[in-house]
Amino acid sequence: MTDKTPCSINVSRKDNTLEAAFVGDWVLDAEIPALEAVLSQLDDGTGIKRLVFATQALGRWDSLLMTELIRLIDYGAAQGVQVDTTSLPEGIQGLLRLVYAVPERVGARRKETRDSWLEALGKAGLHLFKDAQDFVVFIGEMALSFTALMRGKAHFRRMDLWLNIQDCGPSALPIVTLISLLVGLILAFVGAVQLALFGAQVYIANLVGLGMTREMGALMAAIIMAGRTGAAYAAQLGTMQVNNEIDALKTMGFEAMEFLVLPRILALVLIMPLLCLYADLMGIVGGAIVTVSFFDVSLLQYLDRTATAIHLMDFMIGIVKCAVFGVLIALSGCMRGMQCGRSASAVGDATTSAVVTSIVFIVIADSLITLMCNRLGI
Amino acid sequence: MTTPCLTIDNMTLAYGDFIIQRDLNFTINRGDIFVVMGVSGCGKSTLLMNLIGLMRPAKGDVFYGGESLWQAEPDARKRILQRTGVLFQGGALLSSMTLGENVALPLTEHTRLSPQRIRELVAYKLALVGLAGFEGYYPAELSGGMQKRAGLARAMALDPEILFFDEPSAGLDPVSAKLLDDLIRSLRDHLGATIVLVTHELASILAIGTNSAFLDAETKTMIASGDPKRLLAESRDPKVIRFLTREDSANRHKPIQSNPILTHHQEPCDL
Known part of the structure; x- marks a missing residue:
């Protein structure tokens, strides 16, 4: 690289004409002289009528010179x-x-506006209302496509349903295994701290069994699936939206609701209860590992206590919950x-x-269902 | 005006074992508007990826001036590539940023200019491509042609010596495509930049190209080169003729002026 000659601007005045002479290399990383001195000479009171430029001593130049020139020209024109x-x-x-070929379009420039907190609150409220409305509309459309399905008139590829089932069922087993096993372990340890005080370690089995079947199995499976499948649904459908794929389906005569959303929701609703059951069992295994290895309870004792403590109804509550969660996850992901x-x-x-959205829905639905079961005494 | 700016030296392009093009040798001179043409799937875009450092050629090298691109250390390669600007087919603007932020991005990351100066530079680049005042818009709010021009403003942000264009007029109406062609030509004239166009748009090729390479998909190499207008008039290769005349070789020797889109380009560009 050759050395740069420092850039400067020389101003000379002849009658009512101002001549600005650019000297040196006007390239981006140069120290540039302040333009304000030149600009101030163009002000009203100075009697300058004409601005000309001289570039005999100008070396290399790039966008820097251009931006400075534009500033001068715009300022001069304004004066x-x-x-x-x-x-x-x-x-x-x-x-x-x-x-200057394309003049700035009138109204194209946007002013940055900052809302006051009251405005922001109002907008947030309206947004929430709109969101709720959209949700109701989505549920309505969903219901319509379900009736179509019941009447055997829904158009979607059966293969898609199987692929979705595989994706949210068998492919999710490893992570569900790991998480529910660990949750079972944790439940057992937490219970053991108190129960061991009374020498009642054997009741850890009751605690883990009931906790997993009624609550944790369903909740854990749901949270895993919200992060895994709900997110995947949103990303898949969103990308299809970006690529105009959904528009293409519509023009080919497919209802996006039936073709894309229905198989996804069906797959998740069918699979979630099974995952829940699997998570329950894994949790109980996790509890057994802790109880048998640390708290002087034999495996047979543990299994016996578990069998007497949990009833079919406990399993059913978990499974029903999980089916509800499945609907909510699939709905919010697809929506x-x-x-x-x-x-x-x-x-x-x-x-x-x-x-x-799906995690919020899951927690709210879980609280409501638990409350109902409590009131009904089941 | 014949200093070599970009030299493609014995280059072979391949995806794994599948060879796309072999033994490419050509030179792009400073101030050229160089067209890489050929039918769809002949490897034009793959060649572009090799030129701009996105994909390593299976064999051979690219020289920017005298510097090798692919034998250079990664840091040196980055420095070489900073002297280039690329306009991708869809504009490739970052959708989470406004136009202003998109154009400012290379400036804020690669220079130490003050925010005020960067704002002025961004305004200037956008004005150059006819988008004055659109700083606050998001790419999704603009039409395809505007996105492309904004992509060009971003490609020019660092005053590159070489500008690469991937299918610049794809998806544009004839009028916008011609405006873009004019813009490319006047940028070349006034900025003194070298332009490399990858395209199969016949109107653009004949209108603004000053030199070219014709890639053939069957023999997998370059089968013709030179000024596209001269190729149209003189080439003896049936493939080249078919491409440049749209299989209408009977009309080949009619004067180009008969094509209304092209007539305009025969005259000196007047803005």
Whole structure:
């Protein structure tokens, strides 16, 4: 690289004409002189009527010179000074012509506005209302496509259903195994601390068995599936939305609701109860491992206590809960996916909001169902 | 005006064992508008990926000036590539950023300019491509042609010496495509940049190309090169003729002026 000559601007005045001479290399990383001195000479009171440029001593130049020139020209024009660019090199003139070829469209520029907190609150409220409305609409459309399914008129590929079942069933087993086994372990340890005080270690089996079947099995399976499958649904449908694939399906005469959403919801609702059952068993195994190895209870004793403590009804409660969670996860995943905007970042937003929505729904539904069971005495 | 700017040296492109193009040798001179043309699937875009450092050629090398791109250390390669700008087919603007932020991104990351100066530079680049005042818009709010022009503004952010265009006029209407062609040509004229176009858009090729390489999908190598207008008039290769005349070789020797889109380009560009 050759050394740079420092850049500067020389101003000279002849009658009512101001000549700005550019000297040196005007390239991006150069120390640039302050333009304010030149600008102030163009002000009203100075009597300057014309601005010309001289570039005999100009070395290399790039966008830096262009931005400074544009500042001078714009400022001069605003002050009513006649700006003469004809003495500039041809390349610069050509670029200037390009810059001023398309005048700024009126109203194109946007002012950055910041809402007051009251406005922000109002907008958030309206947004929430709109969200709730969309949700109701989505459920309505879902119900319609379910009736179509019942009447045997829903159009979707059976293969998609099987693929979705495989994806949210067998493929999810390893993670469900790990998490529920560990939750069983944790439940056993937490219970053991208190029960060991009374020498009642054998009741750890009751605690783990009831805890897993009525509550934790379903909840853990649901949270895993919200992160795994709910997010995947939102991302898949969102990407399809970005690529116009959903529009393409519509023009081919498929209802997106039936073709894309129905098999996904069906798959999750069918699989979730089975996953829940599996998670229950894994949790009980986890509890057994802790109890048998640390708390002086034999495996047979543990299994016997478990068998007497839990009834079919406990399993059923967990399974019903999990089916409800399955509907909620699939609904929020698919809804967010279908509502997705048309850009890459919108897909990210849709995925995040699908997971958040489904976890909120899961917890609320869980509390309601538990409350109901408590009132009904089951 | 014949300093070599980019030299493709004995290059072979392949995906694994599947060879796309072999033994490519050509030179792109400073100030050229160089067109890489050929039928769909002949390896034009793969060649582009090899030129801009996204994919390593199976054999051979690319020289920027005298510097080898693929034998250079990763840091040196990054420095070489900073002298280039690429306009991707769909514009490839980052959708989570506004136009202003998109154009400012290379400036904020690769230079130490003040925010005020970067704002001015961004305004200037956007004005150059006819998008003055659109800083606050997100790419999704713009039409395809505007996205493409904004992509061009971003490609030019660091005043590159070489600008690569991947299918610049794909998906544009004839009028916008012509405006983009004019813009490319005047940028070349005024910025003194070298332009490499990868395209199969006949109108653009004949209108603005000053030199070219014709890649053939069957023999898997370059079968013709030179000024596209001269190729159209003089080439003897049936494939080249078929491509440049859209299989309408009877009309080959009619003057180009008969094509209304092309007539305009015969005159010096007047803005």
